[in-house]
Amino acid sequence: MSRKASPARKPSPHALPTEQAQARRFGKARTARSTAILEDYVELIADLIESTGEARATDIARRLGVSHPTAINTIARLKREDLATARPYRGIFLTEKGEALARRVRARHRLVLEVLLALGVPKEAAEADAEGIEHHVSEASLKAFSDFLKGSRIKKAS
Amino acid sequence: MSRKASPARKPSPHALPTEQAQARRFGKARTARSTAILEDYVELIADLIESTGEARATDIARRLGVSHPTAINTIARLKREDLATARPYRGIFLTEKGEALARRVRARHRLVLEVLLALGVPKEAAEADAEGIEHHVSEASLKAFSDFLKGSRIKKAS
DNA sequence: CCCAATATGTAGCTTAAGCTACGTTTTAGG
DNA sequence: CCTAAAACGTAGCTTAAGCTACATATTGGG
Ligand SMILES: [Mn+2]
Ligand SMILES: [Mn+2]
Ligand SMILES: [Mn+2]
Ligand SMILES: [Mn+2]
Numbered sequence: 001m002s003r004k005a006s007p008a009r010k011p012s013p014h015a016l017p018t019e020q021a022q023a024r025r026f027g028k029a030r031t032a033r034s035t036a037i038l039e040d041y042v043e044l045i046a047d048l049i050e051s052t053g054e055a056r057a058t059d060i061a062r063r064l065g066v067s068h069p070t071a072i073n074t075i076a077r078l079k080r081e082d083l084a085t086a087r088p089y090r091g092i093f094l095t096e097k098g099e100a101l102a103r104r105v106r107a108r109h110r111l112v113l114e115v116l117l118a119l120g121v122p123k124e125a126a127e128a129d130a131e132g133i134e135h136h137v138s139e140a141s142l143k144a145f146s147d148f149l150k151g152s153r154i155k156k157a158s
Numbered sequence: 159m160s161r162k163a164s165p166a167r168k169p170s171p172h173a174l175p176t177e178q179a180q181a182r183r184f185g186k187a188r189t190a191r192s193t194a195i196l197e198d199y200v201e202l203i204a205d206l207i208e209s210t211g212e213a214r215a216t217d218i219a220r221r222l223g224v225s226h227p228t229a230i231n232t233i234a235r236l237k238r239e240d241l242a243t244a245r246p247y248r249g250i251f252l253t254e255k256g257e258a259l260a261r262r263v264r265a266r267h268r269l270v271l272e273v274l275l276a277l278g279v280p281k282e283a284a285e286a287d288a289e290g291i292e293h294h295v296s297e298a299s300l301k302a303f304s305d306f307l308k309g310s311r312i313k314k315a316s
Numbered sequence: 317c318c319c320a321a322t323a324t325g326t327a328g329c330t331t332a333a334g335c336t337a338c339g340t341t342t343t344a345g346g
Numbered sequence: 347c348c349t350a351a352a353a354c355g356t357a358g359c360t361t362a363a364g365c366t367a368c369a370t371a372t373t374g375g376g
Pocket of ligand 4 (some may be wrong): 201288292
């Protein structure tokens with residue numbers, strides 16, 4: 001193997017995907033992994049501001065379970081990417097771009113969580129898994145999830 | 159905020175989780191992220207060996223869409239963690255530990271993919287999303303997925 | 317109104333994952 | 347049976363995400 005130029009490869013059952021298709025899929029997962037942390041930060045910042053009025057770097061660090069320099073480092077990345085600003089001793093704020101991202105991320109988080117619960121996943125496992133899964137859910141999947149939930153809700157209501 | 163020691167915080171609707179609970183969830187997601195790559199490698203190695211007889215570093219690199227030094231680096235990590243061995247120009251091989259991990263990972267991958275398809279996610283999106291989601295699915299969720307699929311299959315068969 | 321507790325900032329390190337540019341070793345086809 | 351292509355290896359760089367250890371700055375309660 002590895003030397004012959006893989007001629008055509010008819011898709012028989014259980015066969016591997018083509019190299020190109022598989023590389024595309026892995027590439028998407030890599031991209032998602034690299035934006036996952038940004039998404040978690042903007043989502044958490046939005047949640048903190050909504051429910052407590054402010055998002056302090058220290059609080060963010062504690063809720064994420066990381067050291068405060070780590071949080072400050074990542075917040076610096078948020079600033080570089082024009083997602084957030086900071087006023088020392090006043091908190092972290094989202095830019096327009098950051099708020100737009102936060103809205104999408106929060107909606108996705110809720111939807112993923114609801115689907116897991118609807119599938120019968122116990123609450124705490126659903127909450128924990130959703131925190132990782134959410135970053136890998138495409139628009140196509142979101143659409144399917146939302147349709148599925150509409151179905152469940154109708155069934156439950158009848 | 160951030161100064162008062164958060165006294166009790168009764169869980170009203172839409173409230174944030176406790177700091178401890180949230181930190182635990184984020185911590186799990188971080189752990190999953192850090193093992194995701196190892197899992198993808200052992201899974202891919204197992205797939206390649208099964209369907210082509212061998213897993214060459216170059217092929218692994220191509221299928222992952224990374225440069226071959228990147229693949230070689232990560233394979234070095236697999237060796238360090240006692241998941242694989244390599245024989246130059248002969249391919250990469252899984253240790254017992256590696257094969258055990260591969261079995262679990264492949265089963266999980268199949269299950270996640272089937273659930274996405276059962277929920278109505280289009281094939282290619284399901285394949286791509288599964289590649290990322292699989293690393294964040296707990297045993298509890300796997301169990302729920304498997305029960306859900308049994309239900310769907312019965313419904314479909316009737 | 318001052319000072320200790322809290323919050324923030326900086327320095328400097330580690331590991332992982334990615335890259336390009338070269339260099340070396342095998343292998344297989346003519 | 348020889349040599350060019352393919353496979354493999356190494357060096358050296360970058361960025362991100364994590365850490366600890368200190369240093370500085372604010373603030374609120376007494
Ligand atoms: Mn998350
Ligand atoms: Mn989230
Ligand atoms: Mn994967
Ligand atoms: Mn997989």
